[in-house]
Amino acid sequence: MTPGNPGHLPARRSYREATARRRLAGILDPGSFTELLGPSERVTSPHLAGLGLAVAFDDGVVVGRGLLGGRVVLAASQEGGFMGGAVGEVHGAKLVGLLRRAERERPAGVLLLLDSGGVRLQEANAGLVAVSEIMRALLGARAAGVPVVGLIGGGWGCFGGMGIVARCCDALAMSEEGRLGISGPDVIEATKGVEELDAADRALVWRTYGGKHRYLLGEADLLVEDDLAAFRDAAAALLASPRSLDEGALAREHERLARRLADFGGCTDAADVWRAAAVPDPDRLPLLDADAFRRAVAAARGEEP
Amino acid sequence: MERLAFELESAGPPAPRAPPVVVGVVASGNLEVLVEPGDLAGRCRVEVATSANGFAEIWDAVLRDFAARNAVAGLALSVNDAGATPAVVSLRLDQAVEEYLGQRP
Incomplete structure (x- = not known):
């Protein structure tokens, strides 16, 4: 606006x-x-x-x-x-x-x-x-x-x-x-x-x-x-x-997926995943525009947006 | 599925040859129209494949109106129809010819 x-x-x-x-x-x-x-x-x-x-x-x-x-x-x-x-x-x-x-x-x-x-x-x-x-x-x-x-x-x-x-x-x-x-x-x-x-x-x-x-x-x-x-x-x-499409990259992706399963495997709803990922104010995520959403996720991951 | 073919009289100068144009999507209540240079001097050839059987007279009326509105002699139109209403067909035909004629040479 x-x-x-x-x-x-x-x-x-x-x-x-x-x-x-x-x-x-x-x-x-x-x-x-x-x-x-x-x-x-x-x-x-x-x-x-x-x-x-x-x-x-x-x-x-x-x-x-x-x-x-x-x-x-x-x-x-x-x-x-x-x-x-x-x-x-x-x-x-x-x-x-x-x-x-x-x-x-x-x-x-x-x-x-x-x-x-x-x-x-x-x-x-x-x-x-x-x-x-x-x-x-x-x-x-x-x-x-x-x-x-x-x-x-x-x-x-x-x-x-x-x-x-x-x-x-x-x-x-x-x-x-x-x-x-x-x-x-x-x-x-x-x-x-x-x-x-x-x-x-x-x-x-x-x-x-x-x-x-x-x-x-x-x-x-x-x-x-x-x-x-x-x-x-x-x-x-x-x-x-x-x-990269080499064997090392595939092994790293498998590790990432295993970690993801360990972190979020018990969640029953996407909102639980967002909470477990420590995104601030997870219930508000669907309301954010793309920019604000990326900033919120970056903050939770400790990255530069 | 019904296949219909028409050869329409159309006044005005023959339409120029241009690259083919397709408009619309074969989705429920919608249709696609492919416009290409045709092989009939002074007339427009239209081939229709429609999923709604038994509407040949309506197609004839809609297409005659279309050929009276637009100078389409020398064009060939091919239609794949998924049950569009006559109003939608008319708009889509006009859009197709407008895009075909509006191309930069």
């Missing part, structure tokens, strides 16, 4: 509200994006057509090449509006192809704008195979020295196999609105009962899966506002700091 101008908010272009194509246009240098296998190619899902379901000309993912701050990157953007961004055979093959191309061409990095409920149930077997191929190709690109950065801020979050793909990246940037997990809230409620997780309780769902909790747990590297420019800056910053 600006004094003397009540109700004024800084101009912001929502990442969450944008389509997959508009997200790419807002993240990459203006006019720099060239799509590979674009809609005119009409490479659509044969499985959906066989079931008499509507197809999309890009099968729900836009892939191509562009510039980020003048440096060549390959990028993919999943369209959550089409079948929840779910991964079918064609959708998955486009992601695999992009990552393999990165391994060959060695761009400055790969950006994955993730917005997906996981595998597309209508083509489940092909989708499952695709997800494992995506992981293989992603790690291949990283092993070749190409950093892969994931951005999560869409309405469908990042779940199932794509949740695992996300954590195979060098780094992730999330907004509070973005969510990351394996089994989503509805799946847990359906299999374990409403006492385990009430999927209709939006506050519970977002404090469990949302960007703030993932940042506090060390799964998201940057927490940003729901803003295209903020995601763009985050992508540029994260591409500049790739993570």
Whole structure:
């Protein structure tokens, strides 16, 4: 709020509200994006057509090449509006192809704008195979020295196999609105009962899966506002700091996860984790904007914000 | 799933050739429209794949109105529809042609 101008908010272009194509246009240098296998190619899902379901000309993912701050990157953007961004055979093959191309061409990095409920149930077997191929190709690109950065801020979050793909990246940037997990809230409620997780309780769902909790747990590297420019800056910053993929790095990550389990394994709610992590005033965390939240977490960790 | 094809009369000069444009998303109550240069002189070809069966007459009316509003001769439009209402279809068609014609050469 600006004094003397009540109700004024800084101009912001929502990442969450944008389509997959508009997200790419807002993240990459203006006019720099060239799509590979674009809609005119009409490479659509044969499985959906066989079931008499509507197809999309890009099968729900836009892939191509562009510039980020003048440096060549390959990028993919999943369209959550089409079948929840779910991964079918064609959708998955486009992601695999992009990552393999990165391994060959060695761009400055790969950006994955993730917005997906996981595998597309209508083509489940092909989708499952695709997800494992995506992981293989992603790690291949990283092993070749190409950093892969994931951005999560869409309405469908990042779940199932794509949740695992996300954590195979060098780094992730999330907004509070973005969510990351394996089994989503509805799946847990359906299999374990409403006492385990009430999927209709939006506050519970977002404090469990949302960007703030993932940042506090060390799964998201940057927490940003729901803003295209903020995601763009985050992508540029994260591409500049790739993570080592050697055996030592993996051993350190396993140690970190073991410590995390020891510290927080007894917690039954995200708010308990925040309390155990000694974040001041934990019940207020969901109300803070991204800047104030990062400062609060930095103070609890004894870091410079 | 129903597939419909139309060839629309459209007054005005033929639309220029430009790179293809896609707008909209195949989400419930929504549609995507792909605009490309077509092969019919003086007419606009439209191919529709829709998940709502039995609405050919409505599509015909909506598309005729669209071709009367816009100079779309020489264009080819391809539509994937997931049950959008006629009003949404009209807006999306107008948006698609506006973006196609608005591209810098």
